């Protein structure tokens with residue numbers, strides 16, 4: 382079985398790892414980015430119990446240990462909410478089935494995870510290859526790339542994210558819906574923020590600020606348990622990580638109409654302009670909160686738009702199979718998009734293993750995977766939308782359909 386994976390993001394790479402671990406078929410991953418550095422979609426990823434289980438299922442033990450070693454060092458209290466003047470609103474306690482297990486993966490640095498997911502896949506992942514279209518020839522699928530190259534396989538996996546080109550060709554009506562919320566994503570070095578006086582209560586927890594002015598801020602610490610380069614020397618020598626230090630990821634969110642900046646302008650802004658915009662919009666906020674923007678690295682500030690897939694539907698059972706954001710985009714409010722993509726990877730790898738062993742036909746395996754995926758992905762989207770509705774006062778208007786497609 383030759384399996385072509387379009388997209389070397391979280392989901393595509395997790396699938397390649399799972400297939401490699403199970404010794405299933407011959408895998409080729411095609412990624413448009415020139416290198417492992419990747420696109421900006423957030424710096425820190427919260428890892429849910431389901432996401433952790435999936436990661437452990439697809440990765441060999443030393444790489445699992447490397448994810449643990451380089452994951453976020455979580456101290457106390459899960460989440461605390463404040464208003465824009467830093468008046469406490471509430472601090473709920475959540476029960477995590479993993480408890481306080483010392484090797485629990487609470488959150489990871491996205492770039493670090495991507496490097497770990499690439500480990501051992503040098504002969505599998507092809508960078509700088511932008512997929513343009515596919516063609517079905519009987520039992521085979523041919524993938525075409527921008528540079529004129531082609532590849533042919535038994536299965537084509539659409540793991541090319543929220544703007545999936547594979548989906549655009551096969552199911553153009555399924556594109557994700559714009560939720561009308563715009564975000565400014567920033568990365569602020571932790572040492573700089575603390576030196577500048579970030580109060581202790583904001584230093585180690587997930588902070589959610591609900592502004593009385595309708596604007597919101599999520600602030601998440603990423604404190605490496607161990608430097609990834611150092612941990613890899615011990616656990617999987619030979620991997621190269623970009624030098625990194627502890628940081629805060631922040632997402633400042635506001636309704637599109639309230640932002641007062643047209644999309645064409647907003648999405649063309651430089652990091653410095655976005656940082657200034659956040660500072661301007663929060664002029665009346667507590668200075669300790671504004672410090673997060675003031676000390677952010679200007680070249681690490683990006684615009685984001687919230688989108689969602691409604692509803693999540695299976696694709697025809699055939700040779701083209703969806704995975705991750707390509708089939709279930711969801712707002713980051715639930716912190717489960719990447720976790721769901723990793724779960725897809727684990728389930729699909731498991732099903733394709735059954736095909737390899739002669740326990741199922743390809744059509745049966747794809748049907749089982751899609752049925753399972755649609756079930757848990759629907760729950761994940763609904764949970765993320767519920768939190769978005771509650772926290773950002775955003776809801777999909779009655780009757781809104783995927784024809785409200787945004788290019789954001």
Ligand SMILES: Cc1cc2nc3c(=O)[nH]c(=O)nc-3n(C[C@H](O)[C@H](O)[C@H](O)COP(=O)(O)OP(=O)(O)OC[C@H]3O[C@@H](n4cnc5c(N)ncnc54)[C@H](O)[C@@H]3O)c2cc1C
Nearest residue numbers: 388390392413423427512541542705706716717718719720
């Ligand atoms: C601000 C923010 C914070 C988030 N935080 C979390 C979180 O804490 N936890 C969580 O679980 N999720 C989080 N998410 C969601 C998460 O980022 C996505 O759900 C996840 O990345 C989806 O994985 P994927 O593999 O499907 O797609 P992606 O990670 O988007 O990967 C798709 C890959 O395909 C490549 N590609 C695209 N088009 C082509 C093409 N034509 N040819 C070749 N390659 C192509 C892309 O370059 C990319 O590498 C967050 C999202 C945002 C925006």
